[in-house]
Amino acid sequence: MRQLSRIFMTVSALCFAVPAFAQGGTGGETNWVAITAGFSMAIASAVCGLAQGKAVASATESLARNPAARPGIQFALILGLVLIESLALYTLAIIFLKVK
C-alpha cells in the first residue's frame, strides 16, 4: 500500500513537472487564474472525497452497530452527501465563470 502511494505521488509529481519545465511563449505572461483554478478544483475534489468517504464509513459502521436506527442514519447520510457534493460543484461553477 505504501509502495503504491509512493508510485502515485511520483506520477503526480511528473505530471506537474512536464508543463512546469515547458518552454514559455514569447508573451511571457502567466495565466494565474487557470493555474489557481486547477489547484482549487484539485483541493476541493480531494477534500470532498475525503469528507464523503468519512461520512459513508461512519454511517455504515453506525448501521452495522444499530440497524434499528436505519431511517435516521440513511436520511442524514443522503443529505450529507448531497451537501458535500454541492461544495465541489460550487468550486467547479466558480472556475467555469472565472476562467475564460
Add this chain to the structure above:
Amino acid sequence: MTNDISQPESDRFYAGALDRIRILMIVLGGALSLAAWLIFGMRPALGFLLGCVIAYLNFQWLKSGVSGLADRATNSGKAQSGKGIIARFLLRYVLLGVAAYVILTSFPASLRGLFAGLFLPVGAIACEAVYEVFTGITRKS
C-alpha cells in the same frame, strides 16, 4: 419547554422529508425553468432545465445507492451487488460530464444555466429546512 409532537407523529414527519425534497425539486425545477425562460430566454432556460434533470437523477441514484449500501450493511432487504452500487455512484459523474461537454461544445451560452440547475437539491433542502423550522414553531406555539 415541552414537545407537543408525539414520537410516532414526529417520526412520520421526518420520514417523509426525502419525499418532500423530491417533490420540492420537481416544483422548483419547473417554476424556475419557466422564470428563466421569461427572463433570460430559451437557451439558458433549456440549460437550466437540463441541469435540473441531471440534479434530480443524481439525487435519485444517490438515494438508491445509499439504500443499497444500507441493505448490505444491515443484511436486510434484497441483496444488491457491490458492483452495481459502485456503478450507480460512478454513472452519476459520467452523466454530469457528458452533459457539461455537450452543452459546452454546442451551446456555450446555456452553460451558466446548467450550473445553476445543478444546485437544485441545495435549494430543495433549504426549502425543506425552512418548512421543518416553520412546522416546529407553529406546533409548539
